[in-house]
Amino acid sequence: MPSDFRPPASTPRRTHFEVCVLPYLDAAYNLARWLTRDDADAQDVVQEAMLRAFRYFDSFRGGDARVWLLAIVRNTFYSLRAKGASDDAHESFDDDTHGLIDEQLSPEARVLLAVDVRALHAALGQLPHPLREAIVLRELEECSYKEIASITGQKIGTVMSRLARARERLKTELSRSSTEACRHDV
Amino acid sequence: MMCDDARLLLHAYLDNELDASQSVAMEHHLRHCSACAAQHADFLQLRAAFTQASLYRRAPDALRVQWSFPEPTSAANAAPARTRRAPIALSMAAGFAAALLITLPAFYALHRHDNANLTVEEAISGHIRSMQPQHLMDVISTDQHTVKPWFAGKLDFSPRVKDLANAGFPLVGGRLDALDGHDVAALIYRRRLHVINLYQWPVSSETAAVSVSQQRGYTVIQWTDEHMRFVAISDVEESQLQQFVQLFRNDAVSPLMR
Numbered sequence: 001m002p003s004d005f006r007p008p009a010s011t012p013r014r015t016h017f018e019v020c021v022l023p024y025l026d027a028a029y030n031l032a033r034w035l036t037r038d039d040a041d042a043q044d045v046v047q048e049a050m051l052r053a054f055r056y057f058d059s060f061r062g063g064d065a066r067v068w069l070l071a072i073v074r075n076t077f078y079s080l081r082a083k084g085a086s087d088d089a090h091e092s093f094d095d096d097t098h099g100l101i102d103e104q105l106s107p108e109a110r111v112l113l114a115v116d117v118r119a120l121h122a123a124l125g126q127l128p129h130p131l132r133e134a135i136v137l138r139e140l141e142e143c144s145y146k147e148i149a150s151i152t153g154q155k156i157g158t159v160m161s162r163l164a165r166a167r168e169r170l171k172t173e174l175s176r177s178s179t180e181a182c183r184h185d186v
Numbered sequence: 187m188m189c190d191d192a193r194l195l196l197h198a199y200l201d202n203e204l205d206a207s208q209s210v211a212m213e214h215h216l217r218h219c220s221a222c223a224a225q226h227a228d229f230l231q232l233r234a235a236f237t238q239a240s241l242y243r244r245a246p247d248a249l250r251v252q253w254s255f256p257e258p259t260s261a262a263n264a265a266p267a268r269t270r271r272a273p274i275a276l277s278m279a280a281g282f283a284a285a286l287l288i289t290l291p292a293f294y295a296l297h298r299h300d301n302a303n304l305t306v307e308e309a310i311s312g313h314i315r316s317m318q319p320q321h322l323m324d325v326i327s328t329d330q331h332t333v334k335p336w337f338a339g340k341l342d343f344s345p346r347v348k349d350l351a352n353a354g355f356p357l358v359g360g361r362l363d364a365l366d367g368h369d370v371a372a373l374i375y376r377r378r379l380h381v382i383n384l385y386q387w388p389v390s391s392e393t394a395a396v397s398v399s400q401q402r403g404y405t406v407i408q409w410t411d412e413h414m415r416f417v418a419i420s421d422v423e424e425s426q427l428q429q430f431v432q433l434f435r436n437d438a439v440s441p442l443m444r
């Protein structure tokens with residue numbers, strides 16, 4: 001994080017920005033935190049995204065400021081990540097090759113008796129970014145398909161199949177961890 | 187509707203994204219297909235798990251403060267005050283106040299009021315600074331018997347350390363800090379997602395009444411017990427910080443210096 005950062009000087013524009021955008025700081029951080037899976041990185045992403053948002057604020061013509069800000073957060077994350085070029089920076093994800101739904105449900109994976117929150121944390125963090133951002137926006141931010149589509153720049157149909165796939169995978173992961181837990185108990 | 191269609195549409199159904207006729211068809215299918223109904227129940231449970239508060243990661247205070255712009259008037263007033271508040275000037279002021287204490291109680295009361303405000307400001311900046319990554323804790327431990335000895339040799343006093351985990355305020359660590367011109371011990375407690383900083387340092391006065399102030403979304407509670415000055419700060423609700431202070435003080439009354 002730039003330590004010499006100073007908020008822009010007080011102007012009516014700034015007040016307007018504060019009223020429109022600042023209420024969504026938690027939403028911005030939540031998305032950034034789930035994409036980066038790291039506190040410091042998430043702060044960097046949000047800091048940069050907020051600066052970009054402030055810079056482009058004149059081009060924001062009303063509408064949903066939350067969707068607008070979340071799209072900036074997401075773009076900031078992917079651009080910083082590409083710059084960093086870490087090992088998984090070029091994680092590829094192809095919506096078509098995955099089929100609409102993962103066909104891997106074994107019979108014992110079908111009943112989800114209880115969801116362990118820690119296991120859910122871990123399973124969510126392991127999802128590929130396209131699935132993770134979709135499910136985070138849907139379940140934690142309660143965005144509609146249309147909002148997710150405009151934040152992620154995808155078609156609504158893609159959003160739907162990504163959500164389906166994300167949930168199938170979470171369920172499989174959680175069923176696996178609960179059966180493992182059961183075996184440990186015996 | 188066939189199960190294959192239902193498997194995909196189930197999600198749009200869960201998310202309230204189907205139109206009326208599709209919803210009716212889905213409901214009908216779920217009533218007659220136990221496999222899809224079981225799927226539906228699982229995903230409902232998954233959704234319920236997502237409502238756990240710990241999954242939602244709120245912005246840290248530091249970020250919020252950085253992007254919260256103070257009222258123009260208070261900003262204008264605060265700016266010059268900030269430049270005058272150099273650490274050296276501060277400790278001299280404290281010494282000056284101590285001298286006045288003997289002769290001029292009325293003036294002292296006035297000054298003490300200003301000094302308390304200053305402490306509030308400093309406590310808030312200290313709290314915000316502590317929320318920066320890697321700045322919160324020098325020693326990370328939930329064990330008071332680890333945290334307390336850690337301060338030995340680093341400070342010329344022994345801070346009072348108390349674990350309040352049973353009451354929902356787990357101790358998570360400690361660090362050295364400076365406040366009001368003093369080297370102070372800072373204990374870090376958590377209340378769910380919130381952090382509480384508790385500063386303490388020795389003073390000459392035996393006791394002083396509890397004072398509560400609110401600023402910039404933070405609550406600061408100050409008090410003195412048996413020659414130890416305490417300042418607690420957090421963004422938790424005031425009632426919760428009050429509760430924290432009460433718990434900490436209750437313990438301090440009974441056999442304390444552990």
Ligand SMILES: [Zn+2]
Nearest residue numbers: 189192219222
């Ligand atoms: Zn079916």
